[in-house]
Amino acid sequence: MPWVGYGLACSGATLFATKAIIVKLAYADGVDAETLLAVRMILSLPVYLAIGLHALLPSQRGPFDRLSGTLAFRAAMVGAIGYWLSSVLDFKGLELISAQLERLILFTYPFFVMLFGAAFFRQPIKLKSLAAFTVSYGGLLLLFLRDLSVQGEDAALGAGFVLAAGVSFALYQLLAKTVIVQMGPRLFTCVAMSAASVVVIAQFLLTHPVGQLALTPHLWMLGVALAIGGTIMPSFFMNAALHRISAQANSMIGTLSPIITILLAVAILAEPLSGLDVVAALLVIVGVFFATMADRR
Known part of the structure; x- marks a missing residue:
């Protein structure tokens, strides 16, 4: 049922x-x-492995829970693109820009879904979609110029990292759909996220001493929240939604994400909210919404 997919995407x-x-x-x-x-993925990996192994039990297999070497490799590669690369870029960007600007930049990934869909999957580009995304990037330009005048090159570098994360996530959306249809959302999520976790942990071990994981209890609590609420649960929800609805519909429902982030950033992080922020956010969200609606038609 599509409404189940919409609820999962929400x-x-x-x-x-x-x-x-x-x-x-x-x-x-x-x-x-x-x-x-690394903390995020160290805490997430055992959960994905346990659920994946459970899904492979003969008594637990659903109609889509099948796995071959080729499918496992494809899922692992998609996971590396969608979660390892995009997460690294996104986290680096968040070191330099606000949570509000990060979410708005990342939220424009449907534009790249449209471009890559046309380039590699023969999906047509509609002029209405291009016009809508022009509105979105107009909103981003307002915030970017404001932050550039305050933070200088840091804002430009941070925005570049997050934009690259959006490109990576767009590739994930397009590549994941066909693999999910073949192996099911539950098993795909476990394989893709396990592969991404292994790459993240390996990267950390190659660049940092292991002793750097001796964090404070408060940081480990934040790590648990990030692993469960910001990684495990949404990854299963999103892939289950992609199994039921299109990537474009999933993008449209994603309009909730930047609004919630902005509200939380103001309430929890005490980030300022000016009239310019509100106008820019509305331009981005309205642009993506109408682009997605045009694509669905």
Whole structure:
């Protein structure tokens, strides 16, 4: 039923909106992006492995829970693109820009879904969609110029990291759909996220001493919140939604995410909210909404 897919997508967007807030709280305690990302995946990996192994039991297999070497490799590669690369870029960007601007930039990934869909999957580009995304990027330009005047090159670098994360996530959306249809959302999520977790942990071990994981109890609590509420639950919700509805519909429902992030950033992080922020957010959200609606038609 499509309404189940819409509900799952809504839940995933809401949970994903909390990620930037948790990351910013952790940064305030002095942890760096690579260490925080490693903690996130160290706590997440056992859950994905346990659920994946359980899904492979003959008595637990559903109609889509099948796995071959080729499917496992494809799912692992998609996971590396969608979660390892995009997460690294996103976390690095959050070191330099506000949670509000990060979410708005990342939220424009449907534009890249449209571009890559046309380039690699023969999906047509509609002029109405291009016009709508022009509105969205107009809103982003307002915030970017404001932050650039205050933070200088840091704002430009941070925005570039997050924009690259959006490109990576768009590739994930397009590549994941066909694999999910073949192996089911539950098993795909476990394989893709386990592969991404292994790459993240390996990257940390190659660049940081293991002793850097000796964090404060407060940071480990934030890590647990990031792993469960900002990673495990939304990843299953989003992939289950992609199994039932299109990537474009999933993008449309994602309009909730930046709104929730902005509200949480103001309430929890005490980030300022000016009239310019409101106008820019509305331009981004309205643009993405109408672009997605045009694509669905």
